[in-house]
Amino acid sequence: MPNGPSNRSLASVYVPQTVEKEIYQLWEQGGYFQPRPDLSKRPFSIVMPPPNVTGSLHLGHAWDNTLQDIVIRYKRMVGFDVVWVPGTDHAGIATQTRVEKTLQEQESLSRNDLGREVFVKRVWEWKQKFGSLITDQIRALGSSCDWSRQRFTMDDGLSTAVREVFVRLYEKGMIYRGKRIINWCPRCATALSDIEVEHQDISARLYYVRYLTGVDDQAVIVATTRPETMFADVAVAVHPADERYVSLVGQTLHLPLTNSVIPIITDTYVDPEFGTGCVKITPAHDPNDFEVGQRHHLDMPQCIDADGKLNALAGPYAGLTREQARVQVVADLKAGGYLEREEDMVHAVGHCSRCNTVVEPFLSTQWFVRMEELARPALAGVEAQNLNFVPERFQKVFIHWLENVRDWCISRQLWWGHRIPAWYCDDCGQINVSREELTTCEFCHSANIHQDEDVLDTWFSSALWPFSTLGWPQQSEDFLRYFPTSALMTGYDILFFWVARMVFMGLEFTEHMPFQDVVLHGLIRAEDGKKMSKSLGNGVDPLDVIERYGADALRFTLATGTTPGNDQRFHWEKVEGSRNFINKLWNASRFVLLNLSADGVMAPLDKSRLQAVDRWILHRLNDTIESVSNFLDGYDFGEAGRRLYNFAWDDFCDWYIEFAKLSLYGQDAEMKLQTQAVLHTVLDGLLRLLHPFIPFVTEEIWRSLPQREQALIVTQWPQTQAQWVSVEAEKEVGLVQEVVRAGRNIRSELGISPGREITMEIQTEQSDTESILIRSRLYIQRFCHVADLVIHTQGDIPRLALSAVVSGAQLYVPLAGLVDVGTELERLGKDVVRLQGEVQRAEKKLNNSKFVEKAPSDVVTSERNKLVDYQEKLQRVRQRMDWFQSQ
C-alpha cells in the first residue's frame, strides 16, 4: 500500500466522509478485491444477489451486502482464495415499466409508438445512464467485491447461458408451450408466475343467481363472486353424490341476460356444503373451472380480454372493465329478478406483486417449465444434506414449496428481457427452438418464419446466476475454480423466487448444488415494525445514513442488529450508537498512538515481564478472537459484532487503557515499554477483528500504525495463542475490578465530590488476596481517588468508616465527618438483604441431596464456593451492622 505518514496525529473526532472514498480507492486500485492466483489457497466464492440495474440501493441491499462483505473480508484474511462476484439484474417488468413511465411523462409516447426495436434501444440507453448508480452505491458501502468480474444478466455470456438452458430443457421435453390458464396482470399486460401473485383477503359479496331450467319457473341457484364472467359460463356443476340435484343432471339451463344454454354436469370438485352446491363453470376465467373444463372437454370461451375489459361475447357489456361490468351485471340481474340474494364474504384474491392490480386468471398460450423432474433432484439433494440452511428452519419451508410446486410459466409479454429462442414456421407450422438466430425453418427450410414475441421471466436468467456469471456454459477457469460457490446470502423473501430456482437449475446443468450454505436474513423494517415502502413513505435511504454517519456506522448497525433469519427494525439511534462506538475506537487508537515510543519501535512482548493487567487483556483478546471466529464461521454476525463491541469498549477502553496509564505515566521505563507493546498488540488485533465490520475506519487507523507491512484488508486474521490463556490473571483483575467498583460505589452513594481524596483501608485474612491488593494498590488509589491506602491482614477495624465487602476482603473508608449511622445502617441493610437472598438460593440447592448427587461435580463445587463466599460476605456486613447498632 502507499505509505501514509506513520504516527501522524489523529483528530479527536473521526470524520468518515473525508476518509471513506479515499480508502475505497486505495483498496480498489491495490487490486485487493481480486483473487490472487494462488492455488495453494482454498477457494471461497460468493455471488452477489444482483440488484435491479436501474434501481437504487435500499436498506435491504445494504444489510445483505454488509453481511456478505463481512464474510468475504473475514475469509480473505483467514487465507482463502476469495472471490465475490457482483452484478446487476435486468429486472424485466420493473425496468420496462419505469422506462415506459418516463417516456410517457417526458415525451407523451407509449412503447407502441416507438416500436419494439426503438423501445428496447431506449431501455439500453437508460441502463447505460443509470446502471452505474447502484454499483456506485455498493461501493459507498465498502463492499469488497471483484468489480473486474461484474456481470449483467443480459450480457452476451449470460444470454448465451440462458439460451443454452432453454434449448436443452426444450429438447428434453422439460419446457413446453401450451394453452393454459395463467395469472394475467391487465395493467402490466403480461403473464405472471404463481409466486408473483400475492393473495390478499378482500371483503366481497357472494351473489346467488337463478339459472332457469326453462321448465316452468324451475331454477338452479348458483353462487358466485364473479357474476361478470357468466357470459363465458359453459356449464353448471354439482357434486355427483348431491341428492338435491340428481334429477337435474344432464338437463340444461338458460343463462340469465344472454339466454345461452348450458348443461348441468357433475364433478367431485364441487363442495356440496358451500353456497348452494351448484357452481357455474367458466373454464377461461378460473383455474379450478379450467380443470373441470378439461376433464369434461368443455368449450373455453373468453369474455374478458387481455386489457381487463369485456368483449363481444358479453354483448351489451362489451367494453366495460371487469369492475364496471360486475356492477352493471348485478344491477341487471336484480332488475330481471335473477338475483336470489347476496351475502357478504371475505376471500383471498390474487394481486400482481408488482403493481397490486387484481390478477385475472386468463387462458392463453404460454411457455412453461415442467417442474416435477427438476424438483425431484433438488429435494433429494436437500434431504441428503447437500445444502446447509442457516438458520436450519428454512429447509422445511424450502422442501414444502418444492414438494408442491407447479409448472413454471416463464413467458412474459414484455420487450425488455431475453427473447424466447423459438421461431414459428408460417408454412409447415413447426416450432424451431435454437441456440442460433434462425432465418429458415429447420423442418421445411421455408424462410417464412417469425420469432416468438415474448421474453423470459427475469428469474429464469437469475436462476443461472451462480454459474452463468462464472463463465458457464464454457468450462472457464473461473467456473472450474469457483463453482460450486461457497455460500449464498440473501433475504428469506426470495427463497422461492431465486434460491430454489438456482438449486434446481444448478443441479440440472452442473450436477452440483450451486452453493454449500444458504444464509438467509430477514427484512429491514421501519421503526414501528412496518415494512418500508414507497407508498407509506417510511423508507430510509442508506445513502442518507452514510452521508450523516458514515458507511461503517451503517454497517455496524446492520450487522450487530442481526439475529439469524429474523427481521430487524431501523432506528437512527442505533446508527448513532454505532457512530459513537467507531469514534470510541478512533480515540482509543489515538491514545495508543500518542503513547507509543517516538521511534515507533516496539519491544517484543516478554511474558515474564508482563503485569497481571497485561496478561488479563491478552487473555481477553484471545478469548475474543476465538469466539468471534466461531460466530463468523457459523454466520452469526450479530453475536460476533456484539462481542467485539464489548471487548473494545468495556475491556480495552474502560479498563485496560486506564490501567495502562499508570505504567505509561510512571517511572519504570521497562514496564512502560511492555505496556506500549501490549497496547499495540491489542489494538493491532482489535483492528483486524473489527475490519470486516467497519472496514474504513480500521483501515484508516491502520495506516497510522507503525510496523505495518501491508493494507489491513489483506493482513492475516488473528490466531488464538495458548500462551495468552490466563485464568490467574482473570481472577486477579476480577478482584481489582471488584474493589474499584466497591470503592467508587461508596464514593458515589455518599456524595463524596470527585476531587476529594479519601483514605481507604482494606483488610483481608488471605495472603494471596493481600499480595494481589498490594500489587494493584496504585490502580485502586487512582481509580478510587485514594490518597492513603492501607492494606493489612490484621489489626483494628476502623471505627467511624463506610464499608463494603468483596470476595475475601473488606473495604473501609474512614470519613468521620460523612458517616451517618442511620444512612450507613440503611446501606448495609440493603446489602444484607441481597446477600441473604444469595445465601438462601445456594443453600437451598446444596441442601437438596438430589442436586448434589445428580448435578455435574463442577456445578456443585462452584455452588459450594459461592455459598462460602456469600456467607462470609454476609457475616462481615452483619458484624458491621452490629457494630454500628451498638454505638
Added chain:
RNA sequence: GCGGCUGUAGCUCAGAGGGAGAGCAUCACCUUGACACGGUGGGGGCCACAGGUUCGAUUCCUGUCAGCCGCACCA
C-alpha cells in the same frame, strides 16, 4: 386448513438447562492529561400464561392467549 416466527427492563433487542443482560431512555455526580459521539455510580424485570420433563426451566416439551409471516383453499 398446513407450516413457521415472536412474546425478557419505559423503548429496541441479545442471551442461555445451574447466580436475569446490552444499547437507548431515565436519575445523580463529573471539563480526571484518547474520547461529552465521553466518564462514574444508581433505579428499573413473577423472562406472556398453564401444565409437563428434570436434582434444577426464563431456556427443553405440550397446550393456551397475543402479535406477525409464509403456503394452500375459497363458487
